[in-house]
Amino acid sequence: MRVLVIGSGAREHALVQALRRDPGVSAIYAAPGNAGIAQHAQVRPVDASSGEAVVALATELSADLVVIGPEVPLVLGVADAVRAAGIACFGPSAAAARIEGSKAFAKDVMAAAGVRTAHSEIVDNPADLDAALDRFGPTWVVKDDGLAAGKGVVVTADRLAARDHGAELLEQGHPVLLESFLDGPEVSLFCLVDGETVVPLLPAQDHKRVGDGDTGPNTGGMGAYTPLPWLAPETVTAIVEDVVKPVAAELVRRDCPFSGLLYAGLAIGAAGPAVVEFNCRFGDPETQAVLALLESPLGELLNATATGTLAQVAPPRWRDGAAVTVVVAAENYPGRPRVGDVITGAGESADESAAVLHAGTATREDGALVSAGGRVLSVVGVGEDLSEARDRAYERIASIKLPGSHFRTDIGLAAVEDRITVPG
Ligand code: GLY
Numbered sequence: 079m080r081v082l083v084i085g086s087g088a089r090e091h092a093l094v095q096a097l098r099r100d101p102g103v104s105a106i107y108a109a110p111g112n113a114g115i116a117q118h119a120q121v122r123p124v125d126a127s128s129g130e131a132v133v134a135l136a137t138e139l140s141a142d143l144v145v146i147g148p149e150v151p152l153v154l155g156v157a158d159a160v161r162a163a164g165i166a167c168f169g170p171s172a173a174a175a176r177i178e179g180s181k182a183f184a185k186d187v188m189a190a191a192g193v194r195t196a197h198s199e200i201v202d203n204p205a206d207l208d209a210a211l212d213r214f215g216p217t218w219v220v221k222d223d224g225l226a227a228g229k230g231v232v233v234t235a236d237r238l239a240a241r242d243h244g245a246e247l248l249e250q251g252h253p254v255l256l257e258s259f260l261d262g263p264e265v266s267l268f269c270l271v272d273g274e275t276v277v278p279l280l281p282a283q284d285h286k287r288v289g290d291g292d293t294g295p296n297t298g299g300m301g302a303y304t305p306l307p308w309l310a311p312e313t314v315t316a317i318v319e320d321v322v323k324p325v326a327a328e329l330v331r332r333d334c335p336f337s338g339l340l341y342a343g344l345a346i347g348a349a350g351p352a353v354v355e356f357n358c359r360f361g362d363p364e365t366q367a368v369l370a371l372l373e374s375p376l377g378e379l380l381n382a383t384a385t386g387t388l389a390q391v392a393p394p395r396w397r398d399g400a401a402v403t404v405v406v407a408a409e410n411y412p413g414r415p416r417v418g419d420v421i422t423g424a425g426e427s428a429d430e431s432a433a434v435l436h437a438g439t440a441t442r443e444d445g446a447l448v449s450a451g452g453r454v455l456s457v458v459g460v461g462e463d464l465s466e467a468r469d470r471a472y473e474r475i476a477s478i479k480l481p482g483s484h485f486r487t488d489i490g491l492a493a494v495e496d497r498i499t500v501p502g
Contacts, residue, residue: 114436
C-alpha cells in the first residue's frame with residue numbers, strides 16, 4: 079500500500095513513523111512534511127487546503143490511501159475531493175468535520191445524541207458580552223467559535239481577563255463561545271470511526287497550559303502521556319458507549335457519517351464524563367505518545383476505516399508500559415514565536431526508547447536544522463511505566479539545544495505522583 083500523509087507537524091511525523099512499522103505499507107509520502115519527516119518519507123510541497131492540489135499529488139504518486147492530519151483541510155472538504163477522485167482517504171467529509179469546525183453544530187449533535195457537555199452561549203455582538211458573562215462563571219471559559227488550534231481558549235477565574243479575551247475576539251470579527259466550566263481531570267480519547275463502528279485507542283491526557291503546574295496561557299498542547307493510571311477501564315467503556323457511539327449514530331442519522339478519527343475531549347467529573355470538545359482528527363501532542371505504544375499495523379487500521387471495513391479488522395494491540403511526549407517550543411510561544419534558530423542534538427539515535435519528532439523545523443540552505451514554528455519538536459519517551467517514560471523523554475531533551483526554547487518539566491508528573499483524582 080502506498081500512503082500519502084498530509085500535514086507538517088509532529089503528529090504527522092508520528093503517523094509516518096508508525097506507518098513505517100507496518101509491513102503492508104510499501105511507500106510513504108508526506109506533503110508538505112517537515113525537515114524530520116523528510117528523513118523517513120519522500121516529502122512534496124502541496125497546498126494542503128486545496129482538494130485539487132492534494133488529488134493531483136495523490137494521483138501522481140499513485141497513492142492507495144491519503145491520510146489527512148490537520149483539521150483545516152478536513153473542514154474545507156479535501157477528504158471529499160480525494161474520495162471523489164476514487165482514492166481511499168482517512169479523514170471525514172466536510173459535513174462530518176463540522177463536529178470540530180462549528181461548535182454550534184457539535185452542540186446540536188450532542189444534544190440530539192443525549193451526550194453531556196457544557197452549557198454554552200454564542201455572543202456575536204459586543205453589546206451583549208457583559209450580560210452573557212454575568213450568566214457564567216466563575217470560572218469563565220471563553221472560546222473562539224471557530225478553528226483556533228487550542229489557542230483561542232481562555233479559562234479563568236478573572237472576569238476582566240475573560241471579558242478582555244471575548245472583546246478581542248469580537249473585535250477580530252470572531253463570534254465568542256461562552257461555556258460553563260466542567261470540573262474534573264481531562265481525557266483525550268481517540269476513536270477510529272467508520273459510520274457506527276467505533277474502535278477506541280488508548281486514552282491520553284494533554285497539558286494545554288504553557289507553564290509547569292498548569293500556569294500561563296493555553297497552547298496547542300505542551301505534552302501528553304498514555305495510558306492514564308487514574309482512569310478506570312470502565313470509564314473508557316462508558317465514554318465509547320455513552321458518548322462516541324451515540325454521536326457517531328447521530329451523524330449517520332443526519333446523513334453525514336463520520337469516517338476517520340473522532341477525538342473526544344472530556345472532563346471526568348462527579349457526574350461522569352462530559353464532553354469539552356470533539357475534534358475531527360488525531361490530536362497533537364497525544365498522538366505522538368499513543369502511536370508509540372501501538373503494535374498493530376497502523377496502515378491496515380487507517381485503510382480499513384477509510385474503506386468502510388473497520389468492523390472486520392482485529393482491535394488494536396498495544397505494547398505494555400507507558401509513553402510520554404514533551405513539546406519543545408520556540409521562544410515566545412504561544413505568542414508569535416521566534417524562528418530561524420539553529421537546533422542541535424535532535425538527530426536520530428539508536429535508543430528506541432526516546433524519539434525526536436519534528437513539527438516546526440526546516441533545513442536551512444547551508445544544511446543546518448532550524449526552528450520554523452511555535453511547537454518545534456516532540457520528544458517521546460517510552461518505558462515500562464510512566465516514571466521511566468518521563469525519564470527517557472527528559473534525558474533525550476537534555477541533549478537538544480535550541481536558543482530561547484522552553485518546555486514543561488512536569489508532563490505526566492501528577493499521574494506519577496498519584497495526584498489526579500476523579501471527583502465524586
Ligand atoms: N491536543 C489538542 C488538540 O489536538 O487539539
